[in-house]
Amino acid sequence: MQGINKPVMFLFDKNEEFEGVLVSAELWRKIEPIVSPYMEGETTGCAPTQPERPEPMKDWDTLVEYWDFAYPVNYEVTCDECGNSTPNWIEDSPRKFRLLSANLGGLVNFGCTKCQAKITKKHFKDCIESSTTPFCDEKDPKLNAVYG
């Protein structure tokens, strides 16, 4: 690893997608005990190259458990951006869509693994409204640190 002259550096990939944070060894020694509980299942010792948040399956399960819409649980997801689509996102292996969030109100967000668009499914009493938000590469110039 090249020398780090700042305690914290923000890392962006070639698409300027925010990838993570690089901290100096000195800072790491201080914060490791604090962050280690959040690193379960991650590679320890060094920062994972592609940190992926686990899917909040519990939230989805809760939504399904209290499902009171006028139709059966709906597993269809379609990305209007790249045409990626599945009749059952939960059964895809590997996943075409990753669950980003789900709440009891029926608002469910998925991430398209193909183009990174965000698919929002709003469950209403008797219909579902699905919308796709293209992957947005707008970024805060302040965070636009250069590395490499």
Ligand SMILES: [Zn+2]
């Ligand atoms: Zn897509």
